Amino acid sequence: MDVFRTDRIRNVVLLGHGGAGKTSLVEAMAYLSGITSRLGKVTDGNTVSDYDKEEIKRKFSISTSLVPIVWGKVKINVLDTPGYFDFVGEVEEAVSAADAAIIVVSGKDGIQVGTQKAWELCEKYKLPRMFFVTEMDIDDVSYRQVVEDLTEMYGKKIAPIHMPIREDGKFVGYVNIVKQAGRKYIDRGKKKECPVPDYLKEYLEKYHEILMESVAELSEEFMDRYFAGEEFSVAEVSAALKMNISDGSIIPVCMGSTINIQGVANLLDDICGYFPSPDQRSCKGINTKTNEIFQADYDFTKAKSAYVFKTIVDPFLGKYSLVKVCSGVIKGDDVLYNTSKETEEKLNKLYVLEGSKPIEVPELHAGDIGAIAKLNTVTTGDTLATKNTPVLYGKTEISTPYTYKRYKTVNKGDEDKVSQALNRMMQEDLTLKVVNDSQNRQTLLYGIGEQHLDIVVSKLKERYKVDIVLSEPKVPFKETIRKKADVEAKYKKQSGGHGQYGHVKMIFEPSGDLETPYIFEQTVVGGAVPKNYFPAVEKGVQESVAKGPLASYPVVGVKATLYDGSYHPVDSSEMAFKTAAIQAFKKGFMDASPVLLEPIVSMKVSVPDKFTGDVMGDLNKRRGRVLGMNPDTEHKGNTVIEADVPMLSIYGYSTDLRSMTGGSGNFSYEFARYEQAPSDIQEKEIAARAKTEEE
Numbered sequence: 069m070d071v072f073r074t075d076r077i078r079n080v081v082l083l084g085h086g087g088a089g090k091t092s093l094v095e096a097m098a099y100l101s102g103i104t105s106r107l108g109k110v111t112d113g114n115t116v117s118d119y120d121k122e123e124i125k126r127k128f129s130i131s132t133s134l135v136p137i138v139w140g141k142v143k144i145n146v147l148d149t150p151g152y153f154d155f156v157g158e159v160e161e162a163v164s165a166a167d168a169a170i171i172v173v174s175g176k177d178g179i180q181v182g183t184q185k186a187w188e189l190c191e192k193y194k195l196p197r198m199f200f201v202t203e204m205d206i207d208d209v210s211y212r213q214v215v216e217d218l219t220e221m222y223g224k225k226i227a228p229i230h231m232p233i234r235e236d237g238k239f240v241g242y243v244n245i246v247k248q249a250g251r252k253y254i255d256r257g258k259k260k261e262c263p264v265p266d267y268l269k270e271y272l273e274k275y276h277e278i279l280m281e282s283v284a285e286l287s288e289e290f291m292d293r294y295f296a297g298e299e300f301s302v303a304e305v306s307a308a309l310k311m312n313i314s315d316g317s318i319i320p321v322c323m324g325s326t327i328n329i330q331g332v333a334n335l336l337d338d339i340c341g342y343f344p345s346p347d348q349r350s351c352k353g354i355n356t357k358t359n360e361i362f363q364a365d366y367d368f369t370k371a372k373s374a375y376v377f378k379t380i381v382d383p384f385l386g387k388y389s390l391v392k393v394c395s396g397v398i399k400g401d402d403v404l405y406n407t408s409k410e411t412e413e414k415l416n417k418l419y420v421l422e423g424s425k426p427i428e429v430p431e432l433h434a435g436d437i438g439a440i441a442k443l444n445t446v447t448t449g450d451t452l453a454t455k456n457t458p459v460l461y462g463k464t465e466i467s468t469p470y471t472y473k474r475y476k477t478v479n480k481g482d483e484d485k486v487s488q489a490l491n492r493m494m495q496e497d498l499t500l501k502v503v504n505d506s507q508n509r510q511t512l513l514y515g516i517g518e519q520h521l522d523i524v525v526s527k528l529k530e531r532y533k534v535d536i537v538l539s540e541p542k543v544p545f546k547e548t549i550r551k552k553a554d555v556e557a558k559y560k561k562q563s564g565g566h567g568q569y570g571h572v573k574m575i576f577e578p579s580g581d582l583e584t585p586y587i588f589e590q591t592v593v594g595g596a597v598p599k600n601y602f603p604a605v606e607k608g609v610q611e612s613v614a615k616g617p618l619a620s621y622p623v624v625g626v627k628a629t630l631y632d633g634s635y636h637p638v639d640s641s642e643m644a645f646k647t648a649a650i651q652a653f654k655k656g657f658m659d660a661s662p663v664l665l666e667p668i669v670s671m672k673v674s675v676p677d678k679f680t681g682d683v684m685g686d687l688n689k690r691r692g693r694v695l696g697m698n699p700d701t702e703h704k705g706n707t708v709i710e711a712d713v714p715m716l717s718i719y720g721y722s723t724d725l726r727s728m729t730g731g732s733g734n735f736s737y738e739f740a741r742y743e744q745a746p747s748d749i750q751e752k753e754i755a756a757r758a759k760t761e762e763e
Contacts, residue, residue: 085182086151346435372396570644608649
């Protein structure tokens with residue numbers, strides 16, 4: 069593949085709801101530009117961008133893939149992202165590397181939750197964007213309805229630049245609103261001029277007027293010409309559109325059919341003509357040597373620097389670090405400095421990835437996206453620069469995973485294999501997390517949603533040949549006491565030779581500190597228990613708090629005081645006193661009105677206003693206490709509900725919230741404190757413990 073200068077590069081991310089047709093659109097682009105000789109289909113599992121076995125099996129995108137499309141003299145780096153919410157981390161990584169976005173809308177299904185989420189991401193990253201309405205080949209698809217719905221949601225900046233021409237319900241061509249001319253499709257991607265049908269003239273006038281107004285607003289001279297009734301030339305309208313699209317004041321809408329490759333060539337022309345090249349976007353980091361801001365701005369004359377926005381780790385392909393070059397020109401034999409890790413990296417070869425196919429290139433100019441193989445210490449979010457100008461770029465914000473399950477290996481002895489495989493997967497997927505909960509003897513796997521975790525299990529089996537099973541995690545309850553108990557315990561054992569003798573009198577009471585397992589004190593007088601046995605008594609208490617007598621959960625908030633006892637000059641030993649203390653603890657704890665404490669989390673749920681009633685009702689069913697409601701500043705039309713909820717009731721919440729809100733709600737939580745569990749929960753846990761003891 070040729071080397072492209074910065075002004076001849078466009079980095080475009082495809083966003084939209086799952087199933088809207090993003091991958092099919094990439095496939096049509098690849099076919100038109102000559103990458104493929106036949107049109108692949110998602111259903112057949114032979115597309116360029118869905119190459120992973122899981123994607124082929126499930127027939128939807130799971131990870132972001134990169135397909136460079138050469139169109140005329142321009143290279144368009146197309147980032148095809150998953151539409152399902154469980155893979156939001158992939159989308160966030162892709163958006164951080166893009167300079168513009170195409171939001172794909174299904175003509176049949178119209179605006180969906182994924183469309184709105186795509187818009188919000190573009191707003192967050194200030195990305196120029198356009199809408200592409202797919203499935204125009206379906207007879208009853210109403211393009212006009214989609215345009216009206218978009219205008220209702222996002223206001224006057226929505227401006228269609230094409231309109232469909234239908235004959236007998238069939239999609240046969242389009243009207244170009246900028247040129248005010250009709251075109252009919254004659255062959256795949258080819259077209260010929262035709263008159264504008266009468267039924268479209270009214271809409272053409274209306275939509276053309278929207279474009280003219282936006283051109284007029286560019287300067288006073290244009291405004292005067294507009295009011296004088298002068299027509300603007302096609303070149304003037306196109307130049308104005310380019311400016312307005314770049315600053316987000318106009319969002320064009322175009323359409324087509326990916327199956328019949330209609331409207332796709334227009335889209336590629338529009339990407340090259342209207343979207344900004346990287347050097348028209350701003351990009352800055354910090355020079356860690358001078359602590360000054362480094363204004364990279366995708367300038368190829370400045371010191372080399374690149375940001376690693378994604379990592380691919382595949383047992384067959386190997387490891388690739390996907391980079392966006394922020395300044396300078398990176399060459400295959402460069403030695404770069406990893407500013408994030410303070411290590412030097414020798415590059416072997418540079419590639420551009422065409423889906424799963426690496427194509428070697430000699431260099432990458434500022435603004436281009438490529439891949440570097442086998443960079444051992446480099447991870448997603450790192451910055452590569454020169455040692456003289458060690459620039460550091462801010463890391464992309466990636467969603468935090470809140471859905472978790474407990475996992476166990478199916479085959480004994482596979483633990484190491486599984487942990488290595490998961491480590492590799494976590495390099496690829498920053499929304500995947502493994503937590504070792506040693507207190508409850510369980511390992512937890514965190515992801516964005518249940519489907520995400522299911523796919524992780526599938527990938528482990530398919531890629532790494534290891535099996536794990538997921539189950540409901542144990543909730544980290546704790547045990548404590550409410551009253552004071554005075555107990556005595558004597559451990560006496562006589563066998564041939566030395567016997568065993570330890571005798572303690574102890575008081576157990578609440579310490580008032582639920583952060584600390586226990587406090588140990590002794591008030592023994594007159595040497596009833598010799599000093600050298602005090603540590604053994606404390607050791608007995610220390611061992612006892614690890615597994616409480618009530619339901620085998622860790623103990624907190626207990627004060628143990630040794631005040632008396634007796635010893636035998638020959639038979640007493642540390643072991644005997646430790647055992648006596650363990651017996652005293654069991655008895656004292658159960659006499660001191662023991663209770664189970666459950667963890668409470670502070671939860672924030674952001675939902676569209678119309679769902680607040682349902683979500684609050686559901687939180688109440690989960691024993692949640694709603695503390696307040698505030699308007700969501702980040703998502704217009706949403707309310708943030710704040711509530712304290714027992715951790716026991718949030719298992720499976722992501723699935724329930726999605727079904728309640730059609731996928732538009734999201735939540736986060738953090739551990740808040742422990743509270744006494746209700747008696748029915750306590751009884752259930754004690755019964756469950758008794759059952760496992762029996763088994």
